[in-house]
Amino acid sequence: MSGIDYQTLKSIVNLCNMPSAIMSVEKKADGTCGEIRMVATNDKFSMTGENVEGLTYDAKLSKDPKFEDILFKAAWNNEHYHSYVDTSRLYGYWTEDIIIPIDNNGDKKIGYCQFIYKLSKEMEAGRYSIISPDIASFVIRTCINLRKDEDFYTTMNTVTKDIREFTDSFAASIMTVSKDLYRFEVVSESVRNNLKNLHDVFANIPYEIVESWEDLVSGTDCVIIRNEEDMKDFESKAPAWVRTLRDNDVKNLCLAPFMHQNMIIGYLYITNFDVSQLARFKDTIEMVAFFLASEVAHHIFVDKLKTLSSLDLRTGVQNRNAMNTKVDELALELRMTKTPFSVAFCNLITLRTVNIQQGHDAGNNLLSDAGQILREIFKNDFIYRSNGEEFAIISTNSTEKSFEEKVKELKERANDPNWVFFTIGYYTDMTEGNIHQAMRFANEYEQEFKEDFYFNHPDFVK
Structure with missing residues (x-):
């Protein structure tokens, strides 16, 4: 070791009654920080009894660019450092750190500083005075x-x-x-x-x-x-x-x-x-x-x-209260500025039969699957569970054609009479700006498809 001998550094660190280590900090040829080692430590620093002298600092402490920067400035720019920080997530304690420069006796490659720390289980407000x-x-x-x-x-x-x-x-x-x-x-x-x-x-x-x-x-x-x-x-x-x-x-x-x-x-x-x-x-x-x-x-x-x-926990879509609030908001907005929008009513017509024949646990699984399908298809629209087996969709950012394509996809994916089957009615308002009227039309069209379903599937529970 050039510049300053080990025994001198050991005597310095042993004078400290808190955990302490003397760090050697290398200055590379380009003037930046190089290797940092724990060259001398006191008994309190180790705590677990292992000998860490001679090891790089990250063998005991978490590698930290900011910590390296502080050690380098202490060892080479004669800068002192004192802080109190929350390290409870890392170590379970708040940490008070003190870093003191040590004269390296003219060594051109290796500088030294003393690192001292103190741990406290709870935050000590008085420490902020530092x-x-x-x-x-x-x-x-x-x-x-x-x-x-x-x-x-x-x-x-x-x-x-x-x-x-x-x-x-x-x-x-x-x-x-x-x-x-x-x-x-x-x-x-x-x-x-x-x-x-x-x-x-x-x-x-x-x-x-x-x-x-x-x-x-x-x-x-x-x-x-x-x-x-x-x-x-x-x-x-x-x-x-x-x-x-x-x-x-x-x-x-x-x-x-x-x-x-x-x-x-x-x-x-x-x-x-x-x-x-x-x-x-x-x-x-x-x-x-x-x-x-x-x-x-x-x-x-x-x-x-x-x-x-505002969430329906069974399906992951919003509930009726949220729908009522949104409809009231849109009714006011559309009255001021008439912009195109689309609405749909989707009836999970298989729910009652599944509940009766397979039990309510199966019915809850059916609702979950139905909600997932709706969320995937209408992911940029407002989706609500408006009633037990009924869902409403309001779209303010779809063209008439793109909304029809979404409805078509829903019909293709929810077409299993033994599990997820939706009867669907929808309506696009281009000029009127009357959301209540549009919802009434969509609901009436859905009722017509529902009657057709019961006619073709007489065994299903109404």
Whole structure:
């Protein structure tokens, strides 16, 4: 070991009464960070008794680009570091980290710094006094914004804009993830000079890509992509995601998860920021994400209540109350602006017979299959279970021809008199703008097909 001897480093680390290690940090020929090793540790650092001296730091700690950047700046730029962050998802504790530079006695290749940490099971509010004034001021301002009497989306847009400006990034967004509903939502966005619409960008990204982020953040509290080298590393783990980053000219990225009851419920997504400010930037984001998580959790809870109150759980389509609300809304809109629309009534005419002959469990399975078929065919339309065996469909974005094609497909797929069989009546209004009249016509046409079915299948229960 050149520059400073092992015994000197060992004596330094043994003076510390908290877990501590002396890290050697290599400076590569191009001036960037190279290999980082734990050259001397005290007994408390190991905890489990294994000897980790001489190993690279990621043999004991999670590999973290931000941590490497902090160690490099301490070892080579004489920068001190002190933070208190939520690492409960990784280790089950909050972590206070202290990093102190150590003179390397003129060594040109290897620098040294001392890493000290302290764990606490619960958040200790007093520890936040160690935060630098500018970071503390920003976090406080964020918390004040979260308490304002504004709707969720307005608040999140305000916070997101502040985060983008604080980090001097090109774009920032907040999104929620609902694993049980298999969807994600971009709830806010801020883009420098409004050069891009992130809602449009994410509209082309499938849920599976967002779902893959959970594995990427499982070994860290925050995903950081600093440069092309990091990008290539993540490309091997999540090629589909990295392809979308390259397509949108993303050069660096921070992805911070929102945690609630040990589950990921959303993310803070920041791109193209000043990498030289990474340490300060990441500390801020981790603290802001901690406070945002509770707001996001509350929003998801309320949103689920609304969804459940309007959802028919047997079929996965919306219920009659939701239909009545939508019809009232459309009646008012169409009165103001007459635009074409289509409606259909579909009667699951086999349900009563299946319930009687096979039991209600079979009937519930039949309803589930029927609902799935409707959702697959009319996926961009409004689908309702308007009665026990009756379903209504309202389409405001289909042409008359395309709606007829959907109805034709439904007739082909729901044509099994022993299981899923729909009798269907539909009507397209091109000029009148009278949704109640259109629904009455569609219902009358469906009744005619129903009578034909009973005539041809006399054994079925009416």
